[in-house]
Each structure stands twice: as C-alpha cells, then as structure tokens.
Amino acid sequence: MKLKLVPARTGAAWVKLGMQTFFKQPLALAGLFVIFMAVMSLATMLPILGLPLAMTLLPAATLGLMAATREATQGKFPMPLILFTAFRAAPAKVRAMLKLGAMYTGGFMLVMGASYLVDGGGFARLYLGGSAPTAELLQSPDFQTAMWVFIGLHLPLSLMFWHAPALVFWNDLPPLKSMFFSIVACFRNFWAFTIFGLSWMGTIVLAVLALGTLGKLLGNPGLLGVLLFPALMLLASMFFTSLYFSYRDSFELEPPAPAQDAA
Template sequence: MKLNIVPARTGIEWVKLGIQTFFKQPLALAGLFFMFMAIMSIATLIPFIGGALALALLPAATLGLMAATQEATKGKFPMPSILITAFRAGRQQLRSMLVLGALYAAGFLLVMGISALFDGGQFARMYLLGDRVSGDMILSSDFQVAMWVAMGLYLPLSLLFWHAPALVHWHGVPPLKSLFFSIVACFRNFGAFTVYGLVWAAVFIATGLVFTLLAALAGSPELVSVAMMPVALLMATMFFTSIYFTFRDSFSTTEPETA
C-alpha cells in the first residue's frame, strides 16, 4: 500500500462519482443509508451508554456504506447485511474495528468536553442529548464560541478517521497506524479534499436555494420544507457514497477485496 498524491481536480471527480454511483443503485443505497441512520438513532436510546455506543458504531457503519458503494460500482445490488461488513471479517479485524470505534467515541466526547469549557456544556447537551435551547441562547456569544470550537476541533478528528475504517478492514492496518495514514493522506491530498468539500458545499447550498425558490413560487413553504427533508437525506446518501472514492484514489493499491 502506497500513498497516492492526486491533483486538486480529483475532488470534483469524487463528487461526480458519488452522485453517479448513487443513481446506479438508488433504492439500495438510499435504503442502506436510512438503515444506517436508524441504527444510530436506536443506539442513542439505550440508557446511559446510548450516545457513546452510537459514536463507537459510526466507523463500522461508515465502512458498511463504503462496502455497499464498492458493490454498486461493480453493478451489484448491495444487500442490507453489508452494513455489518466490519463484524464479519474475522476476530482480529473485528477487534481492531472495535478499538477504532472506542477511539472515535473518546475523541468526539473530548471535543464536546472542550467546547463545554466555553458555555458550560449547553452546546454539548444540545448536540449529544437533544436538549432544547432558546433562540437567545443560540445567539449568545458563549454558545457561538463553543459551537465554533467544537467544529474546529472536529475537523482534524474527522480527518484522522476518514480512511481509517477502510484501512483497518481491507488492508489489515492496526487502528493507531490507520489513523496516522488517514490524516497524512488527507493532508498530502489537501487540494483535492478542499475542492471536494467546496463542491459538496456548493451542491447542498444550490439544492437549498432551489427549494427556497420553489417555496416562494408555490406560496407554500410548509409543503416545500416537508419535501426538502427526504431530498436532504438523499443528498447525504450521495455524499457518503462518494467517501469510498476518496479512499480508493488516495492509495496506490489494487482494488480492495470484496467484503
């Protein structure tokens, strides 16, 4: 396995491939993403440990969506069982994935804990526990600082884990090494990932503007807002579909083995 440096324009290609691959198997990939969201939501309902458990499952669930994308690129219909790919790969890889999940949960909770130093934990409780906050609270300087601190700290955490589940599963890389390789690959391909992020942001903003225009023309913003929710979920599915291609092109290696 060798790091592959790609040109900045590859970021556009990753977005295109994510959208194109989604439309090859739209029902399967959308259904898997909804299952992914449902699993995360159900996990959070478990008393005391629900939030941490959902965070720990995220790397494995993300890998499942990547494996589904790999199947779709081959013209295959990904079955629901592919979401548990990480738990069917053997004891050693399962242990590594569990370690990765624990590290992610710990890292995310640390980010929330640091943000709590700025607003007494109001943003963290809203994000993790779903606590309701008033509009005045959201606009307060302490809450805003906590939110931006959390977002700033989450970015490097996200890059650490961006490729890590795939490296652990498909290439047997130990968890800590997978984090190192992941963030190095993201930084070495900084141009491509920057373009990738900007293009996706533009796609989401453009979609929002289209629905805002439709709401103005239809004179029924409630109806349009109801339609916007499933569209937003489909857009999120396309985004998760595109993650596989960022991994595939960031390393010079043969195609990962079928899950």
C-alpha cells in the first residue's frame, strides 16, 4: 500500500462525487445515515457508559457508511446490515476495530478533559447536550477559549481516524499503523483536504442562505427554522458519503508480486 498525492482540486471532486453517489441511492444512504445517528444517540443515553460506548462504536459505524457508499458506486442498493460490516468480519478484524474505537474514545476524553480544565466544563456540557446555550455562556471568555482548545486538539485526532477504519478493515493494518498512515495522508494531501473542508462549509452556508431566501419569498420567515434541521441532516449524509472517495484516492494498493516459476 502506497500513499497517493492528489491535486488540490480533488477536494472539490470528493464533494461532487459524494453528492452524485448519494443521489444514485438517496433513500438507502439517507436511511442508513438516520440509523447511524439513531444508534449513536441511543448509545449515549445509557448512564455512565453511554458516551464511551458511542465513541467506541463510531469508527465501525463510519466504516459501515463507507461500505454503503462503495456498494452504491457499484450500482448496488446498500441494505441496513451493511452498517455492521465491521462486526461481520473475522474475529481478528472485529478486535482491531474495537481497539481503534477504544483509542478514539481515549483521545476524545482527553480532548474534552482539556476543555474542561479551561472553563470548568461549560463547553463540555453544552457540546454533550447536558445544558442549553445562553448568551452569557457563549460570550464568556473562558467558554470561547475552551471551545478553541477543543477544536485545536480535536482536529488532529479526527485526522488520525479519518482513514483509519477503512485501513484497518480493507487494508489489514493494525490500529496504530492505520492512525499513522491516516494523518500522514491527510497532511500530504493538505490542499485537497483544505478545499474539501471549505467546499462543504460553503455548501452549508449556501443551503442556509437559500432556505432563508425561500422563506422570505414565500412570506414565511419561520420556514428556515422548519427546514434547517432536515437540510443539515441531508448534507451530513452526503458528507459521510464523500468520505469514501477521500480514502479511495489517498491510497494505492501495491500489486501482488508475480509468481516465480518453479525451478
């Protein structure tokens, strides 16, 4: 397996491919994303162990969405069981995926703990849904510092796990090695991933502006509030669909060595 270097414009191509593939199988991919979100939400509801369990399952669930995208590119209709691809493999791969999930959980808890030390847990409680946002909280210097600490530390954590589930499952790499190759691939294709992120940010802004404009044209300012959540869920589903293409174009499988003729 070798890392591939791609031009910056490939980042925009990943966004385009994610959208195009989504609309090939919109019901299947949207439904799978809803199931993915429901499983994560239900896991977090469990007392004490809920959040660690959800974080541990996240790499495996992300792999399931990537596997669904791969099937959609092949003209197949991905069924719900594909979300559990990681747990239908050989025991060694299941253990590797769970180790990867445990490592992500540990990293996430450390990042969240760092933000807790800054503002006493105000940002952590808001992020995890334990409190409602207030103007006083959002304007607090400690809260804003904690938010930037979280973002600054969570970004490299995310890059380490960006390709890791696919590398563990499809490339048979051990968890630590998959994390190393994942972040190296992201940095070596820095401009492609920068364009990828900016393209998705621009898409979200345009979608919000379009919904707001539509509400004004129809004389219904509240339309934005009604349609915003479904629109963001739809875009999030397309985002997860596009992840597969960033993995596919960042790595090149080495061809098998030619068989030697018997002497």
